[in-house]
Amino acid sequence: MTKEILEFKTEVNQLLDLMIHSLYSHKEVFLRELISNASDAIDKARYESLTNADIQKDGGEWKIKLSIDKAAGTLTISDNGIGMNKEEGIRELGTIARSGTMEFLAKLKEKSPDDSTEMIGQFGVGFYSSFMVADRVVLISKKAGTNDCVRWESTADGTFTVEDTEKATRGTDVILYIKEEEKEKYLTEYELRRIVTKYSDYIDYPVVMDVERQKESEIDKGKKYTVTEEEKLNSQKAIWLRDKSEITESEYNEFYKHVAHDFTDPTKVIHYKAEGTTEFTALLFIPSRMPFDIFYKDFKYGPMLYVRRVQIMEHCEELIPQYLRFVKGVVDSSDLPLNVSREILQNNRQIEVINKNLTKKVSDSLSDMKQNEFDKYLGFYKQFGRILKEGIHFSYEKRETVADLLLFSSTATETGKYTTLKDYTANMKEDQKDIYYMTATDFEDAIHSPYLETFKEKGYEVLILLDEIDDMIFTGFQYGDKDFKSALRGDITLDKAKEEEKKESEKKYKKLLDLISTRLKGDVKEARFSGRLKDSPCCLVGDEGAMDANMERLFRSMGKDVPNTKKIFELNPTHPLIEAMNELFEHDQKSEKLPKYIDMLYNQALVLEGSRPKDSQLFASMVSELMVKDMKST
Numbered sequence: 001m002t003k004e005i006l007e008f009k010t011e012v013n014q015l016l017d018l019m020i021h022s023l024y025s026h027k028e029v030f031l032r033e034l035i036s037n038a039s040d041a042i043d044k045a046r047y048e049s050l051t052n053a054d055i056q057k058d059g060g061e062w063k064i065k066l067s068i069d070k071a072a073g074t075l076t077i078s079d080n081g082i083g084m085n086k087e088e089g090i091r092e093l094g095t096i097a098r099s100g101t102m103e104f105l106a107k108l109k110e111k112s113p114d115d116s117t118e119m120i121g122q123f124g125v126g127f128y129s130s131f132m133v134a135d136r137v138v139l140i141s142k143k144a145g146t147n148d149c150v151r152w153e154s155t156a157d158g159t160f161t162v163e164d165t166e167k168a169t170r171g172t173d174v175i176l177y178i179k180e181e182e183k184e185k186y187l188t189e190y191e192l193r194r195i196v197t198k199y200s201d202y203i204d205y206p207v208v209m210d211v212e213r214q215k216e217s218e219i220d221k222g223k224k225y226t227v228t229e230e231e232k233l234n235s236q237k238a239i240w241l242r243d244k245s246e247i248t249e250s251e252y253n254e255f256y257k258h259v260a261h262d263f264t265d266p267t268k269v270i271h272y273k274a275e276g277t278t279e280f281t282a283l284l285f286i287p288s289r290m291p292f293d294i295f296y297k298d299f300k301y302g303p304m305l306y307v308r309r310v311q312i313m314e315h316c317e318e319l320i321p322q323y324l325r326f327v328k329g330v331v332d333s334s335d336l337p338l339n340v341s342r343e344i345l346q347n348n349r350q351i352e353v354i355n356k357n358l359t360k361k362v363s364d365s366l367s368d369m370k371q372n373e374f375d376k377y378l379g380f381y382k383q384f385g386r387i388l389k390e391g392i393h394f395s396y397e398k399r400e401t402v403a404d405l406l407l408f409s410s411t412a413t414e415t416g417k418y419t420t421l422k423d424y425t426a427n428m429k430e431d432q433k434d435i436y437y438m439t440a441t442d443f444e445d446a447i448h449s450p451y452l453e454t455f456k457e458k459g460y461e462v463l464i465l466l467d468e469i470d471d472m473i474f475t476g477f478q479y480g481d482k483d484f485k486s487a488l489r490g491d492i493t494l495d496k497a498k499e500e501e502k503k504e505s506e507k508k509y510k511k512l513l514d515l516i517s518t519r520l521k522g523d524v525k526e527a528r529f530s531g532r533l534k535d536s537p538c539c540l541v542g543d544e545g546a547m548d549a550n551m552e553r554l555f556r557s558m559g560k561d562v563p564n565t566k567k568i569f570e571l572n573p574t575h576p577l578i579e580a581m582n583e584l585f586e587h588d589q590k591s592e593k594l595p596k597y598i599d600m601l602y603n604q605a606l607v608l609e610g611s612r613p614k615d616s617q618l619f620a621s622m623v624s625e626l627m628v629k630d631m632k633s634t
């Protein structure tokens with residue numbers, strides 16, 4: 001029965017520090033967090049009790065109880081849920097297991113207190129928020145179905161203690177030693193009642209509190225005496241089963257915050273009941289802000305799955321496609337068996353039907369928002385567009401639906417304005433066959449890049465795609481009967497005249513072109529004349545079907561091996577440089593200047609592509625040399 005003193009992991013200390021010193025507003029949410037944990041714990045116990053005879057209800061109903069002890073200065077939150085043993089106490093309340101926590105907290109530190117309150121909402125404040133109102137927290141817990149108990153205690157000074165203890169009933173008591181200055185607030189019945197109805201009214205289990213009532217004596221009429229009665233503080237109605245017309249916006253919002261562990265209101269609520277062969281109720285939310293860990297591998301998504309009001313799973317990935325993984329909420333099915341397992345879910349007809357149905361509802365709702373509340377949609381899109389568009393690549397069936405939800409910047413849009421594929425295709429020039437796009441890391445760089453010169457000349461609009469995954473998403477995509485074509489790849493010659501010009505130049509400069517090809521043999525696949533350039537002398541393009549420079553950079557940054565596919569070196573036949581170089585070549589085929597200038601030309605193409613010159617130092621010294629010559633000659 002020894003007491004162990006353990007240290008919090010760094011990320012817990014950082015979080016505690018923030019809780020205690022930076023977050024001043026909304027301290028009362030600590031109660032929501034603790035009640036939510038209690039409710040989660042009961043969900044787990046209730047679910048386990050379906051299959052595990054050892055977890056019987058040891059007397060009484062499932063419930064969460066608040067007790068005030070004014071003399072001791074404590075508020076206790078008790079539940080008869082799953083409980084914890086010592087190991088779990090150390091693991092769950094000594095570390096934060098979510099990946100990305102450290103990065104997140106580091107980012108948070110740079111923000112002003114106001115912004116950090118907002119940001120921390122994405123993170124979910126959880127158990128540690130108790131320390132916003134308490135200077136000491138003691139937790140006594142008994143793991144359901146066992147005799148393992150733990151007493152956990154901390155004053156948030158960097159350490160916590162755990163020791164064995166005894167507890168009569170299953171579940172957890174969280175005892176908060178309320179800070180002096182908060183006592184008036186959090187040790188009064190009235191305040192607690194208010195906070196519970198505000199944040200936790202829909203909790204599935206009764207949240208009760210002992211309250212003192214004056215009663216009149218039955219025997220001695222007129223004489224009053226005091227009784228202590230347990231009173232339920234919440235209405236306990238599963239919000240998703242209530243009638244839509246009776247639910248206020250703020251009730252929806254609070255419920256969202258409970259399920260999503262978010263601080264900010266959702267951008268859209270989707271609430272409906274499906275009837276027919278598959279019956280279920282769905283209450284879904286589209287968040288207004290991206291969870292910080294959505295791009296991590298272990299990010300858990302999918303609505304909560306309930307079967308006839310019993311929670312079966314916290315995140316049911318089978319219910320929603322990956323590209324809608326930002327959607328949060330609850331699905332309550334009337335048809336599934338209560339003991340449904342992961343394996344069953346994976347090939348279940350009902351689940352498939354629900355998935356289809358939810359997918360349609362969400363995309364209809366997004367489409368509606370795009371039509372009727374564009375500003376709101378834009379806000380959504382800036383957060384989640386990147387995820388949404390994965391649907392193009394991963395969902396063959398829905399790719400057109402997803403495509404119509406996308407917004408694009410292009411060579412024809414003003415800054416801050418967007419176009420859609422519908423508009424793009426409607427505005428296509430008569431002789432334009434394909435939808436052109438260019439991937440880039442910077443919009444301004446892109447629109448001034450040499451790759452777009454001939455498009456500009458022809459008046460063709462080019463979509464500028466700035467997300468790293470764009471090339472993967474749009475390669476090979478067809479919208480209606482129009483192909484997506486990268487402006488950076490393949491042979492792009494938009495009209496007949498250019499085609500002729502190219503052919504003529506190929507004849508005229510054949511020998512020079514051969515020399516260039518030979519000189520750059522190790523670096524490029526071939527050298528050829530270009531149909532896409534107007535003002536710039538040269539550029540590098542990918543082979544049709546090759547990976548573009550953006551993607552290559554992305555893969556390299558992820559530590560992946562990228563095969564060194566050689567680019568094609570394209571030259572502008574109408575650029576004076578080519579003519580000049582050819583004159584030099586005809587005059588003196590052995591001139592030392594030729595290989596030097598070919599290298600320079602190649603380096604320019606690298607720079608224009610957004611890469612580094614092959615030998616930066618050499619390139620710079622050659623440019624300087626030319627500058628000196630030029631200045632001396634004038």
Ligand code: ADP
Pocket residue numbers: 033037038041079081082083084092093124125126127128172261
């Ligand atoms: P979250 O609820 O998002 O997991 P918290 O910080 O609120 O994060 O809680 C951390 C963990 O501590 C929970 O995941 C759970 O394992 C454990 N825990 C907290 N409160 C209780 C409780 N009342 N009963 C059982 N386990 C609990």
Ligand code: MG
Pocket residue numbers: 033036037126127
């Ligand atoms: Mg929690």
